[in-house]
Amino acid sequence: MMVIDTDSEQQRLAALRRYHILDTPPEVAFDDIARLAAHVCRTPMALINFIDDDRQWFKAALGLGLRELPRDNSICAHVLLQRGLLVIPDTLQDSRFAGHPLVTAAPFLRFYAGVPLETPDGHLIGTLCVMDLQPGVLDDTQAELLKALARQVMRLLELWQANRRQAEMLCDLDQTREELAVLAATDPLTGLANRRAFNEQLRQHYALVQSCQQPACLLMIDIDYFKQFNDEYGHQIGDEALVHFATLARKVFRGTDTIGRWGGEEFLVLLPNTATEQALAVAERLRNTLARTPVRSQEHRLIMTVSIGLIELQPERSLSATLKLLDDTLYHAKEEGRNRTLIAG
């Protein structure tokens, strides 16, 4: 009967799992080592096998048409127990193995030699073994070469693990890069596109308007009397009002529209494939939604109004001229009494 120390067995299994080798497909590099082991030891069979919780699983299985066997009465588990080379010249002459299912039934094993696969921190996670259907022996050179090949299996595993870690790090790096790109393009308070990102989108879309002659509109939206709002209720409620605006704007505009925070309490919205009348309808819907949806704080329910300038992009008008005209239009909307939408003209 094999006695297993549960603590070190758990550590051994953890060491094995760290390689993520179990249940991976066969690979030429491992098959080659098994072939070399069989050649050196002059046997028809060789295994690279890992001793899992309740099974032995073969990464390479030369001459044996199996991928795994139950761990119960595994011959290889004996190699781990004695922590070194195990040679069984004739299984039928060895009381420990004479009744083994692989000895008493197909493939009727007679000869076995195995060495442990040892991790750099001393855990034995499997074996490299050779087997024959006739009794046999292993000379010193063969034994040394079998041990050398077992070390090569471990080098391969270490390399495999290093590659996997590198791939994981590259994946993490890609993810971080994506997150940073999103952060760099986002206004931290409202989560809308920041001025730089909006400008980029606007430039790209303007090029499209010039080449495809598709209609597109731009809205410049400024919250009315926001300084007063801040002064009266505090900067914190002012911030909440900006977030409130952004939340409503996301609901009112289409997913294909781009909303950007242009500065303080000023926002720009790009509406692709939208003519002036449709853009005016959306701008008015935004003003109505704001009028119906107060900013809620513990003590107040505050209604915000906005002034909006609207302009249709024209291929023959430069972007800077468009933005200047839009800014002037917004200024007029403020001058005329605020809480309104004015069309540039």
Ligand SMILES: Nc1nc2c(ncn2[C@@H]2O[C@H](COP(=O)(O)OP(=O)(O)OP(=O)(O)O)[C@@H](O)[C@H]2O)c(=O)[nH]1
């Ligand atoms: N709470 C808060 N306030 C901001 C933020 N950015 C800008 N502001 C404030 O927004 C106010 C804008 O004031 P003004 O440019 O005078 O405009 P206004 O009071 O809205 O007046 P009109 O635009 O003419 O209706 C200033 O008091 C800024 O401090 C912000 O991120 N949070």
